[in-house]
Amino acid sequence: MSESPSTRHPRELATAADPAWVDAFVVELRLLGVPGDEIGEHLVVLDTHLRESGEAVDEAFGDPREYARSLAPGGGPAAAVDRSTVAMAVLALVGVVLVPAALGAVLDGTRVTVTLGGVLAAVLLGGALAGLVLPGAPLLALLVRRRWVSFLLAPALVALGAGLVLLLPQVLVRVPAPLVLGAGAAAVLAGSVLLARAPADLVTAPGERASGGGGRLLGLLVLPVFALVACVPVLLVRLLG
Known part of the structure; x- marks a missing residue:
């Protein structure tokens, strides 16, 4: 073989x-x-x-x-998602949300303001994440089997999240921006390590072994790149405003 x-x-x-x-x-x-x-x-x-x-x-x-x-x-029962995948997904969500919010506050010289709408928007994102990582990945299965749904779901989630933030501006707490930035960066780093350490599960013929070249480096870079992309609108608002 x-x-x-x-x-x-x-x-x-x-x-x-x-x-x-x-x-x-x-x-x-x-x-x-x-x-x-x-x-x-x-x-x-x-x-x-x-x-x-x-x-x-x-x-x-x-x-x-x-x-x-x-x-x-x-x-064909629902497949269980391993704990490291769930942890990586949660860390990715936390990091990509916290880093841009903290960056904006740092640039403005203020604290990060946590509002009711922001919390509900985070819950909305968490619900979408749960649909991707729950046993059987029901949301992922829907998006894969009905690809047109993804073109409707993503804008709908963004619009709903933005609406919650705008319509429910009640301040719940204000947190020092460096603390939030550090927490977000730590979440991105931890999620990147988990992603890089995840074993490759490529489709292979009997007797073949999967090659892992470049996978570890790619895993380390994916979440930081996402976090940086999420920061682009924050920077544009400050530059153009």
Whole structure:
């Protein structure tokens, strides 16, 4: 069996199948929490069958999502999300929210003002996050299976969050900006470490091993880049205002 690292696209393990069918099949297995090496085994078996039988993939295996659910443990129950993924997601949310808020207060020489609307907007974001990391990732599954929903959901969340902030300006507490900035930076750093240490779960053929080149560095950079991007509107407001 081959011991070379795998960087191939999953489609390359089932070239006899329709690429769109393979994509839907792999995505569904991912949503069901099936490991990458098991997905690779399923693709190789599928490809072998199609080459030997000469059948089309939809004729031989039917709907890709239904077939994926039939292969998942227990017939496709909701997959549990590991604790490190949940922790990384929470830290990412905290960091990306706190760093821009603290930066604006630092530039203005004021404290970070926590309002009722801001708290409710944070709860709204937390609810969206829960939909991404709860067992079965219900929101993620919806966005993947109905991609048009993402084009509506993102603007709706932004508009609703902004409306809460504007309509409910009651001040709950004022916190020193350096303290908030430090907490946000610590959250970004901790989340980056968790993301960088997360093992790669690439789709591999039997006997192959996944290559991890560049993954650790990318993991360390993703959240800081997001935090910096979130700071851009804050800087633009100060520069243009």
